[in-house]
Structure formats: structure tokens, C-alpha cells
Amino acid sequence: MSISVTNSLSLRLYYGQYSALVKGSTRKDATVGTLSFADASALRNAVRRLQDYKFEDGTEAEIQEKLKAFSDAVNNTLDSGANYAGNSTSVKNAVSKIKNLNKEYASDLKKIGITVDKDGSMSVYESASKLYSKEKFSKFFDKDSKYLNDLYSAAQRITRRVDVRI
Numbered sequence: 788m789s790i791s792v793t794n795s796l797s798l799r800l801y802y803g804q805y806s807a808l809v810k811g812s813t814r815k816d817a818t819v820g821t822l823s824f825a826d827a828s829a830l831r832n833a834v835r836r837l838q839d840y841k842f843e844d845g846t847e848a849e850i851q852e853k854l855k856a857f858s859d860a861v862n863n864t865l866d867s868g869a870n871y872a873g874n875s876t877s878v879k880n881a882v883s884k885i886k887n888l889n890k891e892y893a894s895d896l897k898k899i900g901i902t903v904d905k906d907g908s909m910s911v912y913e914s915a916s917k918l919y920s921k922e923k924f925s926k927f928f929d930k931d932s933k934y935l936n937d938l939y940s941a942a943q944r945i946t947r948r949v950d951v952r953i
Contacts, residue, residue, distance in 0.1 A: 797856035801829040801836065820951045823871040823878065826863040827945035833860040834939045838932070842924040850916035850924060858901060858909040861885065861938075865908055868945055877948040884941040892934045899927050 799806040805825035807813045814822060837857060842850060865885060872879035886907030889896070893903040900915025912918065928935065 795852050795856045795859075797833075797836075797853050798829070798859055801832040801856060801860055803828070803832065805829070818951070819867065819871050820874075820949050823864075823867040824946055824949040824951050826860065826867045827881075827942040827949070830860045830864045830942040831939055831946065833857045834935050834942070837928040838930045838935060840928065842921040842928070845921070847916040850921070851911070851914075854899070854901065854911045854915055854924075858911045861889070862908045864942060864945065865906075871945075871949060874950070875948045878945050881941045881944040881948075884944075885938060888934060888937055888941070895927065895934065899923055 798809050802809055802825060805821075805828065808817055808822060808825045817825070833856065837853060840853065845853070865882060868878055868882035868885070872882055889903045889907045889909060896903055896909070899919055900912035902910050902912070904910065916924075
């Protein structure tokens, strides 16, 4: 899986107190537990913030940046969770759940410009925010979205099981 870490405002907000872990150089120095906890926490924040975001009020650039940050949070969680999985069956199962969710909802994700690779990781079309209507994003990131709520639960399972001292 290839991870492209951006330094977007949304991604830094998703990471909160762990915002230093957005950058690749800092990620290499973090423990596997800290990284997995930070990534899963960021994914949880991404889900909730996107469910509250008013896509109709956002510019194409803002929407594109939020899609990319969401994708990065998912991919980071998959990567760090897989590295931590040897320490916890619960984390391993949560990572599998995220991969399976991404594959299950691949056609829905594609409708908003996000492709799912064979390994369950995501990538965003460079012009997704131009190609798709704001209403599609609002509908996809709805508070009642089963995909997002299940994704949130899987990320929550990781944050509950990770030992940041490792």
C-alpha cells in the first residue's frame, strides 16, 4: 500500500494533539502504538467532521482537500493498524473490517471520486470536487451513513485496544 501524506489543514485538524504525526518524517520516529492510536483517532474525527460539514457552502478546493484528508486518514489507519495487528487480535480484526467496508462500498465511493484499491486503500480523483455535485458529497457523508458509522466503530475499536506505550 502506498501512502501519500499531505500537510492539509483538515488532516492536521483530524489529528488534533497528534498533528505532528501528519508528516512522514515524524511518523517514522513514533512508536507503532502511538501511530496506530493517532491514525484511528484522526479517522474518527474525519468521519464526524465530514458528517457535520456543509458541502454546499464549500469551494471545490476545500471539498477536494477534505476528500484527500479523509482518504489519507483511512490509509494511515490501515497502514499503522496492520503494523500493530501483531499485538492485538482486535486491532487486526478492525483493520480487516475497514478494508472490507472499503471494498463493499467501492461503487458508492467511486460515485464521489474515491477509488478503492485491491488492498482496501483509497485514492481520490484529482478533480473529484469538480466532477461531482456537492449534493452527492452531502448525501454520502450523511450522519445516517452505514458505511461511515461502521468505519467510525472500527476506528473506535482500534483506539480502545491500542497500547500507546508500545
